[in-house]
Amino acid sequence: MRPILLQGHERSLTQIKFNTDGDLLFSCSKDSVINVWYSHNGERLGTYGGHNGTVWTVDSDPSTDLMISGSADNMMKLWQVSTGKCLYTWEFPTAVKRVAFNEDGTQVVCITEQRMGYQCAIRVFTINRTEPTKQSKEPLHMFNPIGSKATVCAFTPTPNVIITGHESGKVALFNVKSGEEIENNERAHGDVITDLQLSKDWTYCITSSKDKSARIHDTKNLMVIKTYTTETPLNSAAIAPGRPYILLGGGQEAMSVTTTSLRQGKFETRFWHKVFEEEVGRVKGHFGPINTIAVHPQGTAYASGGEDGFVRVHHFDESYFKAKPYGDIEIMD
Amino acid sequence: EDAAEESNVSAELIALRKRLVDEWNAWRIMRQKETGEKGELKQESEDKEEIE
Numbered sequence: 001m002r003p004i005l006l007q008g009h010e011r012s013l014t015q016i017k018f019n020t021d022g023d024l025l026f027s028c029s030k031d032s033v034i035n036v037w038y039s040h041n042g043e044r045l046g047t048y049g050g051h052n053g054t055v056w057t058v059d060s061d062p063s064t065d066l067m068i069s070g071s072a073d074n075m076m077k078l079w080q081v082s083t084g085k086c087l088y089t090w091e092f093p094t095a096v097k098r099v100a101f102n103e104d105g106t107q108v109v110c111i112t113e114q115r116m117g118y119q120c121a122i123r124v125f126t127i128n129r130t131e132p133t134k135q136s137k138e139p140l141h142m143f144n145p146i147g148s149k150a151t152v153c154a155f156t157p158t159p160n161v162i163i164t165g166h167e168s169g170k171v172a173l174f175n176v177k178s179g180e181e182i183e184n185n186e187r188a189h190g191d192v193i194t195d196l197q198l199s200k201d202w203t204y205c206i207t208s209s210k211d212k213s214a215r216i217h218d219t220k221n222l223m224v225i226k227t228y229t230t231e232t233p234l235n236s237a238a239i240a241p242g243r244p245y246i247l248l249g250g251g252q253e254a255m256s257v258t259t260t261s262l263r264q265g266k267f268e269t270r271f272w273h274k275v276f277e278e279e280v281g282r283v284k285g286h287f288g289p290i291n292t293i294a295v296h297p298q299g300t301a302y303a304s305g306g307e308d309g310f311v312r313v314h315h316f317d318e319s320y321f322k323a324k325p326y327g328d329i330e331i332m333d
Numbered sequence: 334e335d336a337a338e339e340s341n342v343s344a345e346l347i348a349l350r351k352r353l354v355d356e357w358n359a360w361r362i363m364r365q366k367e368t369g370e371k372g373e374l375k376q377e378s379e380d381k382e383e384i385e
Binding site (some may be wrong): 329 | 347361364
């Protein structure tokens with residue numbers, strides 16, 4: 001499984017994301033730039049320039065026509081994927097930490113940071129797909145989540161319900177129309193939730209946390225289905241479709257990284273068995289903590305983005321698909 | 334004796350793993366059925382609208 005090294009960022013990666021077909025990979029970084037790459041060979045297809053600060057988050061719509069990004073420059077931008085043109089810019093009082101499309105690409109949910117007297121806010125925007133340069137400046141819904149600020153979010157299969165992960169380790173379901181917290185699990189994690197990724201059918205999700213664990217939650221009722229306990233703070237967790245694995249990435253804080261580990265590229269993506277909650281393997285390579293992991297929607301490859309500024313794309317070998325580390329029992333996705 | 338013990342342990346492990354997979358698959362089937370039903374309901378209400 002030889003990795004393809006994507007060198008197109010000058011600073012650390014913040015989020016990477018495959019499009020629906022998996023032929024493209026979007027990456028955003030502290031260098032203010034978003035790149036898009038061909039996932040099969042690592043060739044850079046283009047760059048989306050226009051943000052003036054760390055780009056924290058990116059997502060593409062189901063048809064890969066549109067891409068949305070959120071940045072520390074307090075802006076959220078809508079882009080035309082094929083041309084690199086910025087179609088619309090929303091501006092907020094604080095940084096945009098997370099964005100996500102809904103199932104049909106008609107809505108976007110975003111989290112803005114709590115800072116300078118402004119509360120953390122969650123907004124839902126309707127996306128005008130017929131005239132994408134003409135968007136509504138005002139959100140369709142907006143609310144301030146009570147208690148701990150939200151760090152990550154996504155739409156769920158239930159209309160108007162989103163799932164959020166919080167600084168305190170809480171996971172919650174919100175009705176976006178009323179801003180009401182429908183359900184919560186205050187003790188989902190013991191520290192900041194750093195990532196939240198949905199399963200293929202959106203009926204469950206995985207969260208990662210600085211508390212060194214990752215968990216699978218039912219997106220309908222927040223029931224904790226599985227827990228993966230590691231020995232390092234986690235920055236990202238992803239679900240591998242078609243195989244019973246989840247992928248975890250993290251590492252020590254940049255401050256405490258020793259020169260030895262920096263030199264050796266020791267930072268690893270950890271593969272865990274999804275159902276048995278046991279570690280099954282590690283893939284080394286990054287020269288700093290792994291900030292973000294994404295798995296190809298068909299489960300044929302995965303990519304990791306590091307504090308070291310590199311994206312590494314790995315196409316799985318034949319052996320990965322044949323391996324049955326725990327026997328012949330069929331495990332559903 | 335040792336060998337017998339070992340095989341006992343692995344038998345337990347196998348049983349545990351089988352139980353975990355059964356639980357996981359049962360939960361997946363339940364959720365998939367629900368989402369399938371929701372899809373059908375949606376279809377029905379769409380059909381109704383057309384009639385009206």
